[in-house]
Amino acid sequence: MKKLLLSCLGLIFIFSFSYGKGYITTELIDEAQNSLKIAYEAKCEQFAPYEYSKARAYYEISKMETSKGNLKAGKAAALKSIEWSLKAISKRYKKGD
Amino acid sequence: MLKRGLLVGILSAGVLTSSCSEKFAQNENSDLMSIYNPPIELEKSVEPEKELITEKNPEPKKQKEVSKAPEKDVKKIKKEPKNPKPAKKQKIVKKVPSTKYEKIKEEISKLHKLYATECAPEEIAFAEAYLESADGIKLENEIAHVNKIDKLIFLQKAEVYASLARDKVYSDVDKDGVPCYQEVAEGSNPNVSDLKNVEKENKQIKKSVMKYNQSWSKKENVKKKGWQSLKIHARVHFEFNKADIKKEYLPYLNVIIRHLKNNSKLLVKIIGYTDNIGPKSYNDKLAMKRAKAVRNYLIKHGISPKRIEILGKGKADYLFDNKNELNRFTNRRADFFIMEPTQKEGA
Numbered sequence: 001m002k003k004l005l006l007s008c009l010g011l012i013f014i015f016s017f018s019y020g021k022g023y024i025t026t027e028l029i030d031e032a033q034n035s036l037k038i039a040y041e042a043k044c045e046q047f048a049p050y051e052y053s054k055a056r057a058y059y060e061i062s063k064m065e066t067s068k069g070n071l072k073a074g075k076a077a078a079l080k081s082i083e084w085s086l087k088a089i090s091k092r093y094k095k096g097d
Numbered sequence: 098m099l100k101r102g103l104l105v106g107i108l109s110a111g112v113l114t115s116s117c118s119e120k121f122a123q124n125e126n127s128d129l130m131s132i133y134n135p136p137i138e139l140e141k142s143v144e145p146e147k148e149l150i151t152e153k154n155p156e157p158k159k160q161k162e163v164s165k166a167p168e169k170d171v172k173k174i175k176k177e178p179k180n181p182k183p184a185k186k187q188k189i190v191k192k193v194p195s196t197k198y199e200k201i202k203e204e205i206s207k208l209h210k211l212y213a214t215e216c217a218p219e220e221i222a223f224a225e226a227y228l229e230s231a232d233g234i235k236l237e238n239e240i241a242h243v244n245k246i247d248k249l250i251f252l253q254k255a256e257v258y259a260s261l262a263r264d265k266v267y268s269d270v271d272k273d274g275v276p277c278y279q280e281v282a283e284g285s286n287p288n289v290s291d292l293k294n295v296e297k298e299n300k301q302i303k304k305s306v307m308k309y310n311q312s313w314s315k316k317e318n319v320k321k322k323g324w325q326s327l328k329i330h331a332r333v334h335f336e337f338n339k340a341d342i343k344k345e346y347l348p349y350l351n352v353i354i355r356h357l358k359n360n361s362k363l364l365v366k367i368i369g370y371t372d373n374i375g376p377k378s379y380n381d382k383l384a385m386k387r388a389k390a391v392r393n394y395l396i397k398h399g400i401s402p403k404r405i406e407i408l409g410k411g412k413a414d415y416l417f418d419n420k421n422e423l424n425r426f427t428n429r430r431a432d433f434f435i436m437e438p439t440q441k442e443g444a
Contacts, residue, residue: 049218049219049222050214050218050219050221050222051222052222053218053219053222053223054222054223054225054226056222056223057222057223057225057227058226058230061227061234061251064247065247068247070241070243070247072239072241073241073242073243075236075241076234076235076236076241077230077234079236080226080234
C-alpha cells in the first residue's frame with residue numbers, strides 16, 4: 001500500500017510540471033528566442049525591421065516580467081514575440097530575395 | 098519505518114510546492130509578491146497636481162465672497178467646505194496616469210502618419226510594445242496585467258523611444274536637406290542622398306541643352322547659308338494710293354545702287370507696305386506695285402534682276418498706328434534689306 005502511495009505521489013509530482021498548464025514560461029521564452037534567431041537568419045532585420053524590432057521588444061518584456069515573477073505577463077509577452085517574429089518572416093518572404 | 102515516513106513527507110511537500118509555485122508567483126496579492134512588489138500609491142505622487150487643479154476650482158472665489166459677506170453668512174459658507182465633493186477629486190486622480198498613456202499613444206499615431214515605420218522602425222516598434230504592455234498584454238481572451246512599477250517603467254521607456262523615433266523622423270541621414278519623412282512621402286530612399294540624383298539630372302539637362310544649341314546653330318547656319326543678315330537698311334515712303342518713288346529718296350537709292358555695284362555678291366530684298374485704308378486685296382497689290390517700282394529703278398541703274406527679291410505685305414507690320422496722316426504716311430513704305438554672303442560659306 002505504501003509503495004503504491006509513493007508511486008502515485010511521484011507520478012503526481014512529475015505530471016504537475018509537464019501537464020500542469022501547457023507550456024512553461026521558460027519554454028515559451030526559449031521558443032521566442034529561437035523564432036527571433038530564425039527571423040534574424042532570414043535577414044528580417046533588414047527586410048522587415050518594424051516587425052523584427054517588435055518581436056525583440058516583446059522578448060525583452062517577457063524576460064523582464066518573468067525575472068520579476070509575473071509569469072502570466074511573461075508568457076503573454078513571449079507569445080507576442082513569437083507572433084511578431086513569424087510576421088517578420090512572412091513579410092520577408094513576401095518581398096522575395 | 099521512520100525512513101519511509103520521511104520519504105513520504107518529503108514527496109508530499111514537493112508536490113505541494115510544485116503545484117502551488119506558479120499560482121503563488123502569479124498572485125499579486127500574495128504576501129511574497131507584496132514584499133517583492135510593494136504596492137505604491139499613485140495618489141501620493143499625484144497630490145501636487147491635485148492641489149494645482151483644486152486651485153483652479155471656484156473655491157478661491159468662495160473665499161472672496163466670505164470676505165465680503167456679513168458675519169452670519171460667513172458661518173454658513175464656512176460650513177460648506179466641510180462637505181466637499183469627493184467624487185470630482187477622485188476623477189481627477191484617475192485621469193492623470195491615463196493622460197500620459199494617451200499622450201504617448203497620440204504621439205505614436207502622429208509618428209505613424211509621418212512614416213515612422215520606414216524612418217525609425219526599431220524605435221517606434223519598441224515604443225509601441227512598451228505602451229501596449231503598460232496597458233496589459235493580451236493573451237488570447239485574457240489580459241495579463243503588469244504591476245504598477247512596471248507600468249510606470251514601460252510608460253517611461255515608451256516615451257523615450259517615441260522621442261527617439263521623432264528625432265529620426267525629422268532627421269536628415271543622407272544630408273541632402275530633405276527630412277526622412279518627406280523623402281519617404283516623395284517615394285525616394287531616405288538613406289541615399291538626392292543630391293546625386295539632382296547632379297545626374299543637371300548633367301542630363303546640360304547635355305540636352307548642348308544638343309539643342311548645336312542643332313539650333315546648325316539651323317541658323319542653314320538659314321544663313323551663303324548670306325549674312327542685313328548690311329544696309331533703307332526705306333522709301335509713298336503718297337496715298339501711289340507707287341511712284343519720290344525725288345527726295347533718289348539719292349538714298351543711288352547710294353544703295355553704288356554699293357551693290359561695288360559688291361557684286363550682294364543681294365537685295367524689297368518689301369512693300371501700305372496703310373490701313375482700303376480693302377486688303379487692293380492694298381496687297383499696291384504694296385507689290387511699290388516694291389516693283391523700287392526694283393525697276395534698281396534694274397534701270399544696272400542691277401541684275403536676279404539679285405533682287407520683292408515681296409508685297411500690304412496691311413501689315415505697321416510702324417505706327419494709323420490715326421493721323423503722318424503715321425499713315427510713315428506706314429506707306431518700301432523697306433530695303435541688303436544681304437551679303439557669309440565669310441565662311443556653309444558653316
